[in-house]
Amino acid sequence: MEKYENFLELLQYRRSIRKFKPDPIPDEYITKILEATRYAMSGGNSQPWQFIVIKDPEVKEKVYNAYLECWDFTYHMEQQRIQEYRLPAFDVPPPEKDKSQRMLAGWKDAGVYLALLMDRRKHWGSVLVANQGLRVMPLSMGHCSMVIHLAAAALGLGSQRVDFSFQQPFREILGYPEPLELDVIIPIGYRAYEPGPPHRFPIDESIHHDTYDMSKFVRNEDFLEHLLRLRKLTRPGYRVAIGEDKG
Numbered sequence: 001m002e003k004y005e006n007f008l009e010l011l012q013y014r015r016s017i018r019k020f021k022p023d024p025i026p027d028e029y030i031t032k033i034l035e036a037t038r039y040a041m042s043g044g045n046s047q048p049w050q051f052i053v054i055k056d057p058e059v060k061e062k063v064y065n066a067y068l069e070c071w072d073f074t075y076h077m078e079q080q081r082i083q084e085y086r087l088p089a090f091d092v093p094p095p096e097k098d099k100s101q102r103m104l105a106g107w108k109d110a111g112v113y114l115a116l117l118m119d120r121r122k123h124w125g126s127v128l129v130a131n132q133g134l135r136v137m138p139l140s141m142g143h144c145s146m147v148i149h150l151a152a153a154a155l156g157l158g159s160q161r162v163d164f165s166f167q168q169p170f171r172e173i174l175g176y177p178e179p180l181e182l183d184v185i186i187p188i189g190y191r192a193y194e195p196g197p198p199h200r201f202p203i204d205e206s207i208h209h210d211t212y213d214m215s216k217f218v219r220n221e222d223f224l225e226h227l228l229r230l231r232k233l234t235r236p237g238y239r240v241a242i243g244e245d246k247g
Contacts, residue, residue: 014149017158018106018241020189025111029155036151040144043126043136049144052115064108066169071105073165088235103238107160110187118183141183158191196247199233
């Protein structure tokens, strides 16, 4: 039971941190985080990942600027949604666009960026039937990514998952060859703020016993209401990074 309580505490401590102190991260910590990834689950133990540890200030700046181009594209795409359904970090009018950038791209000063690469050839190490739908690869990469975040949290560090729209700018900067792809960028550093408690739906809403409880099914006509509820739930996590909420 004690191990479970420690595990639950670690899960609750791990948050997506969107602003970091510029303090350097000890190499020992990075080694420990990467060592932990060796034990992440993957289909058929295929371990389809590789890592680029980015500490050089010039390379970090290039990676960050490439992300800003992706962010700008995503911001304008998100404006096409009805306002109340937008991701909270993009629910910012164009004159205040810098707020959105600070909520999603405030990770520039993180001590290190981990570039998580995937090699799609390796997922064939899993069973062939599972690979027909290419389902194994994203699951395996997700397991690895989560281990990184938990390992960083266990060391008292913050981290963030950074997604992007385009592959080529990062390929040119980091020099990884085909067929490798950049799956995600994970900035890691010391927290510049405390994010507050995690916000989640009650677990009872997702649990069914023996058969599916249709009273918990979100019907199509109810889905927009569900989305509004989700947006309200997640809004504080973004706003706290720019000082407009307590988390």
